[in-house]
Amino acid sequence: MKTYPKNYPIVQVRNLQKHFPVGRGQKLHAIDGVDFDLQPGRTVALVGESGSGKSTVARCIMRLIEPSAGDVILHGNSILPLTPLQMVEKYRQLQMVFQDPNASLNxxxxxxxxxxxxxxxxxxxxxxxxxxxxxxxxxxxxxxxxxxxxxxxxxxxxxxxxxxxxxxxxxxPEVVLLDEPTASLDVSVRGQILALLKELQVKLNLAFLFISHDLPVVRHVADEVAVMYLGRIVEQGPTEDIFHNPRHPYTRALISAAPVAEWGVTRKRVRLDGEISTPIDPPAACRLSGRCPIEQPSCSTRDMPLQEIGADHRVACPFAVEQFPERATG
Amino acid sequence: MTDPILKISSFSGGFAKETGDVTQILYDVSYALERGKLTAVVGETGSGKSVTALSVLGLHPPSFRHISGSICFDGIDLTSVDARELHKLRGSRISMVFQDARAALNPVFTIGRQLADTYRLHHGGSRRAAMEHAIEALRRVHIPEPESRAKQYPHEFSGGMAQRAMIAMAALICTPDLLILDEPTTGLDVTTQAEIMDLVLGLARERALTVCLITHDLGVVAETCDHVVVMNRGHVVETGSTEQIFTAPQNDYTQRLLAASQLSEAAE
Amino acid sequence: MPTTQTDISSPPPLSVRRRLFAVIPTRTAAMLSRFSLSMWLGAGLLIFYVGIALLSLFWTPHDPAMPGVGPSYASPSWAFPLGTDRLGTDLLSRLMAGTRYDLGISLVAVFLSFSIGTFLGTISGYFGGMIDSVIMRMVEIFQAFPALLFAMLIVQTIGAGVVNVIAVLAFVGMPDYLRLARGEVRSRRDWQYAEAARLVGNNSWGIAFKHILPNCLGPLLAFTSINAAFAVLVIASLGFLGIGLSPDTPEWGNMIARGQDGIMTGQWWVSLFPGVAILGMTGAFYLLGDALSDLFDPRRRT
Structure with missing residues (x-):
């Protein structure tokens, strides 16, 4: 087991993009500019619903599919220019666990x-x-x-x-991407697999990217959370910050919708209107516009970049801070 | 306790193997559904929760063999009635919503047509009136623009929308006394899940429906249900009010399942 | 899982086959019980043919190639159970020797078309793109001709003989395997275990041939049987037309051709028995193929 300085980023994902051509010159924006770092012994969770592009991120990092733009840096060197043969070498450091063990075992x-x-x-x-x-x-x-x-x-x-x-x-390997590793398992088995992963991470000082739609699980395992919606990270920060003080309306809706297996917990629901909009050639606008409870006129006219609002806490919504001043119940 | 609408008593059964032997999977399953209440049947894969519920409607797999016990619906023993009578009960008095709504809908007919046909089957009337009822039902389950949505085919619906349409069919087009939901939100996104459960809850309250929710997810149960039946490996291990199950579970398995659902360290 | 055997009031009656299998170990019995009647019939008949072919290597009632072992056109009798032909060769002996040619040639040809077709189909299906386009356009050109006509054309061009007939049959049969393998491989190319195989260090060849192909073999193997039946028919047709093997080879098609003069004059046996032999063999292959494709049908797997 190699030792690294504190906060050493083994993997750096920079402005990663993946656009699939869908005919007639249109493009499906599966991922639209995603940044994060993976560090030894730490877990970053990528959270989102279906269609958010979270699994595509893992496939792009492994180069099972080719990213359209951006960079994936392993130990300071970009792995995107590598030939398939050179890439096989990198799989010694970079590995992946698939969602459905049924389908991923021959x-x-x-x-x-x-x-x-x-x-x-x-x-x-x-x-x-x-x-x-x-x-x-x-x-x-x-x-x-x-x-x-x-x-x-x-x-x-x-x-x-x-x-x-x-x-x-x-x-x-030093880095393991976990693509919904517990999604197809029973609850009682889920706990055991999570415990095993945690144990192995400590023992082998592994860097984990944990991709999941299951918020309670993410809260349980992650050190840092990135919430994805329609190919973008809309909020990113330390796990406790995200769950105690979610800022982005989508994060709040997601957290407030997650069922809690406890008696007497009433959730204060943040509701979104309608359904997820199309990822095909999205306009330069906030991805949540049209569904957002705190929408402003300017939301549908410009992109919303991530902005730093606290220690390592970034949100892609300039109105979130004023509109949700009180701490969420948690 | 008032007379329950459905009473399953010492129900045992199993699957016939090719050799003719029967592998038992249900052992003396007993539970009752009280009128107008929401009861959750909770269990993991292989607990027998779905097979039991499917047996209520006579929809169990063909290799299933009933060994003993009875299922009593409003005074009728469903294990002894013939197929035709069971067919008459299905839809008119008991209806069911399945996990994969898009697979349960016929891909070659529009959503509106399917709802309208079902309406005419149970209530008769003209095509036009049936279609109006279908559109009204879609509106009641909060499908936006129901008039144009009714003209669409199942593949044009998202999973959540299709499940709403199924609920419209099962609870509004059919007007049952008992609605059975088999993992209605599994596979749907978290936000959609919550909306579907809100919808079910609203309809149940409004029409005093008896609802049986079959699920593996204790999280969904806590907020919505009145009673909980916990099943494990073909046995009912615990029944009680939701409060009692969540605050003072008696059975060892219930405790473990609860701990695992809450991801508390005890689960490990 | 607690599984117990429970007595229920009326167990279904045990069939004869089931009782038969009661003495065989459970796993084998489970496998055998999935074999259908057509499987048993087809396999049984084929084993019979293989036995005859092997036997003919060591023993035939008379020398199959020797004319004049009996009188010309002797009708079936104890000395010549299936009679003799115009030249006085023993038909039974010729029929037995002919099994070697018809069965042997078809099996070798099928093996070749299976190997080449599957190999090319796997490449085409896995890699796609230009390679796929080139391979598939070639296949389409070949398949534009009716297979039998095509076979006749090539044999006419390159000449008769065992090796040439095998080559032609292999060539004509190959496109079907290619298409089948291509489709199967294509549908599995994006399965997760193929992705997982790449991450543990396989290159594309390893993924295609070590991981994907073994999972595609079922339908391909089932097809070999149908293909073999077709091959037998083509061999016999070429023989009948006199363009396959040299006319004195004891091949069934040749034999029918040699007997066709006799049909009008009452010597029916000369053509009939080879015809029955061909019918039996193609029937056996079809039965087996049918049973195998049922057996390998993924919908029947549990």
Missing amino acids: PRMKVRKVLEEPLKLHSHLNAAQRTTRLNELIEMVGLTVAHLDRYPHEMSGGQRQRVGIARALAIN
Whole structure:
């Protein structure tokens, strides 16, 4: 495990953009300028609903799809100019856990083969060393050696996700992107997987990007939260700040809509009108305009950049500060 | 306690395997739905919550075998009535909303047509009157511009809108005494989820509907339901008022599920 | 999961097949019980043909190539169970030897078209773009001709002989595999396990052939059987037209052609028995293919 100075950014994402052409010269703006840093031992959560572009961010960082503009910097060097072959080298440091362990494990491969593949392709370990590493890995994610000889369909969802995590960690990466790692799991299993991730993060000093739509989970795991809406980050800051003092109307709507499994909690709901607007060629305007409860005339005429409103707390709404002066109930 | 509208007593059943053996999945499931109340049936994958509810409507998978026990709806034992009678109850007195609304709607007919056809099936009347009822129902579930929306096809609806249309069909076009919602908000965005639950709550209050909400999400339950039934691996492990379940859960599994839902450290 | 076997009032009666399987280990039995009647029939018939082909290597009642082992046009008898032809060769012996040619050639050809077609189809489906366009346009040109006519044309051009017939059949059969493999691979190209495979260090070839292709093999294998039936028909047709194998080869199509003079004059057996043999073999392949495509149908998987 390498040690880095405090706040050392392993990964820096700068003005990342991804536009998909959808015909007739139109473009779908899946991501429209996203910035954040990932640091060892810390978790940044990317929160948003479907269509916010949060999963596309992870795919762009891994270069499973090519970003349209912007930069992804790993240890000070941009990885976007790298050839696919050079990129494979970077996958030793950069790994990803997928949402649905059902779909991300090859149904015809036993766990042993799944976990051995990265070792064969990325390391020079001999057969005996690989076996040692496999046993170590499978126990590290809370499974037993017996699980190595099972097929994915012979295991439960939680066990499969443990295998997905083991595969990502097989070659000791420094950064792991977690794309909704608990979304397809039962609640009781969810807690176990989150605990495992936390334990591994501390043990291996991993930098996590945690992509999720599940606010209670994000509050539980993240050090920093970035809220995405229609391809943009609308609010970004330390987790407690975001949850105790959300500023952007969208953040407030999102937090106030999240169900709380406790008796007697009444939520003060912030409601948005209508439905999410189209990401195809959006105008230069606040992305929430048309739905926003505190909309001003100027909102639909210009872009709303992120503005610093507190220590590391940025909001893409100049009216949020005045309109919501009181602290949210929490 | 007043006479409940639905009473499931010692209901057991299982799935037949190819060899002819039956793997039991429901063990003496008993719960009752009180008239005009919202009852949540909570459980995780494999708890049997959905199969039990589907059995009420006779919609369980074909390999399901009823072993013992009864399901009593307003004095009628549903396990012994024939298919035709069950069919008559479905829609007119009991209706159901499924998880994936877009899959439950027929892709080749417009939303308005489907609602209108269902209306005529239960209430008769002219096409034109039925369509007016359909549009009115869409308006009541807060679908904007219901006149033009009624002319659209299911694929033109978002997941949340389709679920609203399904609720309009199940609760307003059909005028049931009992509405069963099977994971109605799973897979929808958080903000949409909250709106759908508000809608269900409003309709239930307004029409004194009995609602059975089948869900895995205790968060949705806390604010909306009167009673909770907790199921685990084919057993009902605890029933009680929502307050009691959330503040003083007796059963070990309920406690664990609650802790896991609240993400408290005890869950780990 | 607590699973218990529960007695219910009226268990469904056990079928004969089920009782038969009671003695076989459960997993094998579960697999075998998915085999349908057409599977059993098709496979049984094929095994019979393979047996005959192997047997003919060591033993036939008479020398299949030797004319005059009996009288010309002897009707079926104990000495010559299926009779003899105009030259007095024993039909049963020729039929047995012919199994080697018709079965052997079709299997080798099918193997070749399967391998080449699947290989090209996987490349085409996975990489897409220019490679895909080039491959697919070529395939479309070839497929614009009716397959049998095309085969006849090529054989006429390059000449007769076992190797040439195999080559032609492989070539004619290949586009179907290519299209099938391309479609299957394409539909799985964006699956998450393909992405995951890239992240653990696979290059595109590794993903396409190690991860995606094995998951596509079911329908391709089922098709081999249908393709083999077609190949048998083409071999026999070429033989019948006298442009496939040399006319004295004991190939079933050749044999029918040799017997066609006799049909009018009452020597029906010379053409009939090879015809039945062809019918049986194509039937067997079709039955098997039908059963296999049912078996590999993803909708039937649980």
